Amino acid sequence: MKTNIRFVQGNEACVEAALYAGLDFYAGYPITPSTEIAELLSYRLPKRGGKFIQMEDEIASMCAIIGASLTGNKVMTATSGPGFSLKQEAIGFAVMTETPCVIVNVQRGGPSSGLPTSVSQGDVMQARWGTHGEHAIITLTASNNQDVFAMTVEAFNLSETFRTPVILLFDEIVAHTRERLIMPEPGEIHVVKRLKTSVKEGTDYHPYLPREDGRLPMSDFGHYHRYNVTGLMHDMWGFPSTNPEIVYELMHHLVDKIQGHTREISMVKEFLVDDAEVLLVSYGSSARTALHVVENRRARGERFGLLELQSLWPFPVDAVRKRCDAAEYVIVVEMNMGQILHEVKKVADNPNKVFLANQINGSFIAPSDILNIMRIIQGKGA
Amino acid sequence: MAVRDYIRERFFPHIWCPGCGHGTIMGSMIRAIEKLGIEKNDIVVVSGIGCSSRICGYLDFHTMHTLHGRALAFATGVKLSRPELTLLVPMGDGDAFAIGGNHLIHAARRNIDITAIIMDNNIYGMTGGQCSPSTGYGDFATTAPYRNIDRPFDLVRLAMGAGASFVARTTTYHVTSMIKILEQAITHKGFSVVQILSQCPTYFGRRNNFASAVDMIKYYKTHTTPIGSKEKEKNPDLIERGIFLQEERPEYCDEYSKIIEKASEGR
Numbered sequence: 001m002k003t004n005i006r007f008v009q010g011n012e013a014c015v016e017a018a019l020y021a022g023l024d025f026y027a028g029y030p031i032t033p034s035t036e037i038a039e040l041l042s043y044r045l046p047k048r049g050g051k052f053i054q055m056e057d058e059i060a061s062m063c064a065i066i067g068a069s070l071t072g073n074k075v076m077t078a079t080s081g082p083g084f085s086l087k088q089e090a091i092g093f094a095v096m097t098e099t100p101c102v103i104v105n106v107q108r109g110g111p112s113s114g115l116p117t118s119v120s121q122g123d124v125m126q127a128r129w130g131t132h133g134e135h136a137i138i139t140l141t142a143s144n145n146q147d148v149f150a151m152t153v154e155a156f157n158l159s160e161t162f163r164t165p166v167i168l169l170f171d172e173i174v175a176h177t178r179e180r181l182i183m184p185e186p187g188e189i190h191v192v193k194r195l196k197t198s199v200k201e202g203t204d205y206h207p208y209l210p211r212e213d214g215r216l217p218m219s220d221f222g223h224y225h226r227y228n229v230t231g232l233m234h235d236m237w238g239f240p241s242t243n244p245e246i247v248y249e250l251m252h253h254l255v256d257k258i259q260g261h262t263r264e265i266s267m268v269k270e271f272l273v274d275d276a277e278v279l280l281v282s283y284g285s286s287a288r289t290a291l292h293v294v295e296n297r298r299a300r301g302e303r304f305g306l307l308e309l310q311s312l313w314p315f316p317v318d319a320v321r322k323r324c325d326a327a328e329y330v331i332v333v334e335m336n337m338g339q340i341l342h343e344v345k346k347v348a349d350n351p352n353k354v355f356l357a358n359q360i361n362g363s364f365i366a367p368s369d370i371l372n373i374m375r376i377i378q379g380k381g382a
Numbered sequence: 383m384a385v386r387d388y389i390r391e392r393f394f395p396h397i398w399c400p401g402c403g404h405g406t407i408m409g410s411m412i413r414a415i416e417k418l419g420i421e422k423n424d425i426v427v428v429s430g431i432g433c434s435s436r437i438c439g440y441l442d443f444h445t446m447h448t449l450h451g452r453a454l455a456f457a458t459g460v461k462l463s464r465p466e467l468t469l470l471v472p473m474g475d476g477d478a479f480a481i482g483g484n485h486l487i488h489a490a491r492r493n494i495d496i497t498a499i500i501m502d503n504n505i506y507g508m509t510g511g512q513c514s515p516s517t518g519y520g521d522f523a524t525t526a527p528y529r530n531i532d533r534p535f536d537l538v539r540l541a542m543g544a545g546a547s548f549v550a551r552t553t554t555y556h557v558t559s560m561i562k563i564l565e566q567a568i569t570h571k572g573f574s575v576v577q578i579l580s581q582c583p584t585y586f587g588r589r590n591n592f593a594s595a596v597d598m599i600k601y602y603k604t605h606t607t608p609i610g611s612k613e614k615e616k617n618p619d620l621i622e623r624g625i626f627l628q629e630e631r632p633e634y635c636d637e638y639s640k641i642i643e644k645a646s647e648g649r
Contacts, residue, residue, distance in 0.1 A: 025463050046645035051462050051638065056488035060455035063448065067428070067459025070446065071467075075459075093449055221426055221444040221460060222467050228390075228439050230447035239393050239439055240447075 004183035010175040011036040013145040014078070014104060014168070016183065017152030019044060021191055024073035025051045027064035029083060032116045033172045034106035037078040058083040062090035062103070069099045070229065072194065072220035074156055078104035081114060084123060084130070091165050092131030093231045095254065098163040098208070098216055100194065102155045107171040107284075109362050118362030119172040121284055124339040127167045128313050134251060136258035138265060139167040139313035142174060143287040145181040150189065151267075151310060157192040158265060162257055163216055169312060171335070173285035173364055194218060199225065208250075209236040214257050259314055266316035269308040270323070272298060276305025279327035280357075280370065281320065281344055282334060283309040289365045290333040296367065315343045324348040329377055333357045335365055388412040388422070390442050397436055399507075401587075401595025403554035403580030407501050408437050410557055411470065414564035420468055427470045428457040430482060432508045433582075434474035434501040443470075451482030454489045457496050465635035468568065469496040476506045479515040479535050490544035490573050494634035497567045497574045498546075500537065503582035511585030522589040537577045538626050547572035549627040553579040553602035556623065563625060572633050579606075579621075 028038040065075035109115025197217035205225035219225035282290040345351035359365035425443040429435035431450035438445040513523035567574035581598035609624040
């Protein structure tokens with residue numbers, strides 16, 4: 001069997017996956033280090049009848065994909081740092097209106113313009129809480145091209161299943177590293193289609209009345225069900241409401257539909273964790289360094305293991321707790337000042353055994369950054 | 383069909399104050415659509431935030447009440463993804479000229495087939511009467527208690543300069559011509575901008591020496607004049623109304639379908 005092997009960068013793997021998942025519409029704005037996604041899609045999308053538009057700014061790009069999603073399309077935008085900040089209000093609109101969409105954030109150094117061409121993982125909490133108000137969100141990440149592909153398809157699937165924006169939190173290293181990508185055959189990875197309403201013309205369609213399983217079948221704008229979509233709190237018709245009971249129900253629906261499916265959404269990869277005394281918890285490109293350390297130490301007979309997180313939000317509580325409990329030490333490896341560290345501490349049996357190995361200066365985290373922390377933990381000095 | 387066939391009576395009463403001009407505009411929009419005979423399922427109305435934006439809930443089309451200033455960006459996504467739909471975007475003056483100014487000029491530049499209806503009452507009504515980019519020099523507002531020193535935009539020249547291919551101005555006094563202008567704007571293939579001067583007696587009128595909504599409507603009668611009239615020569619302060627520009631120009635979605643054709647050739 002001929003295998004379709006490509007040599008691409010992470011941004012290209014993301015593009016291939018989005019097309020595999022059925023992307024119809026992309027709106028974006030140029031920003032480093034995510035720009036290749038827009039460039040590639042401007043070329044690829046019209047070839048299959050899809051639409052690409054370069055909007056006037058980051059905000060407009062986010063708004064345009066929401067509009068296109070409501071007409072029944074699979075949609076995506078991609079950005080980095082400052083652009084992700086600008087998109088936040090509209091991401092909240094997608095949360096509130098339950099509009100499926102995928103937002104790629106290729107993280108770069110921040111705050112502000114920061115380090116446009118350098119790596120960082122500083123947007124983990126922004127992905128969770130960037131838009132205002134209580135809400136839930138799904139965020140996925142990946143450490144290599146094959147996983148970028150898998151997670152991108154998964155992002156579209158979760159977005160359609162839960163009718164929610166899904167954030168793909170990549171980083172500069174993953175986005176720009178050129179490496180092998182084995183292109184999955186059509187049908188090899190399951191692709192979720194949009195759930196459309198079965199309500200017939202002439203019968204009242206309630207766009208915001210959840211079914212028993214909590215899901216909301218959609219009707220495309222332009223089809224025969226005419227309804228209202230609003231960023232205000234709304235009733236089952238999509239009409240604004242300040243009725244406390246309706247608001248309470250809606251808030252719970254928006255949060256519970258995601259938090260209540262944490263197990264289903266959680267995705268982790270485990271490397272030599274079963275007997276690990278030292279457990280490294282990492283994600284994104286940092287996990288590549290962590291894996292290197294694990295393999296090296298194992299060769300010396302030291303029981304290191306790696307728990308790589310592929311879903312960050314909702315936080316994969318059970319998977320992390322289980323592995324932390326069994327380890328003597330846990331070291332969270334990330335390129336920020338401890339955004340996932342605190343989540344791990346919250347779920348570990350003993351937060352005092354959880355440590356941080358990080359890098360925040362724009363350079364890629366090195367094995368020595370992890371080993372130096374290990375030496376301190378073991379009382380061997382820095 | 384009757385006007386009531388185009389509204390969602392279930393959601394009435396509306397939130398607009400007594401004397402507000404926005405209901406007149408909504409009525410005119412309905413009458414224009416009725417005359418054009420466009421199917422309700424083929425119309426998408428996208429609004430932003432403010433008094434004007436609430437029009438969405440009351441109209442029985444596909445309706446989207448979005449973010450402050452961003453209506454045209456959402457509408458661009460809807461239109462480009464489904465070019466066969468008719469897109470109407472009612473906006474307020476704060477919505478369209480201030481927070482959404484960038485989207486307005488770029489939608490105009492692309493000449494995408496959307497009708498922007500700017501319900502211009504010279505004030506931020508929803509938040510209680512702050513000055514907007516169309517509040518006149520010297521007018522009063524809650525954030526201009528001494529007087530407004532900002533100069534207002536000339537929306538007509540702004541829209542024409544940005545590339546809109548249909549530009550018109552009318553008022554809530556001139557309902558018959560408003561309906562006709564809206565018909566033409568909706569029929570026009572390209573980006574259409576219709577500025578409609580609409581009275582806000584509650585927040586603009588009370589602070590600016592208008593005793594009632596009727597006085598404000600009368601002001602539109604006496605202080606406006608058809609484009610190119612002799613009155614304007616005599617009194618340059620008169621505001622011109624009518625269709626300033628109506629031009630055939632390549633439309634964005636049409637242009638994009640050519641891109642799809644070209645891109646598909648090499649497959």
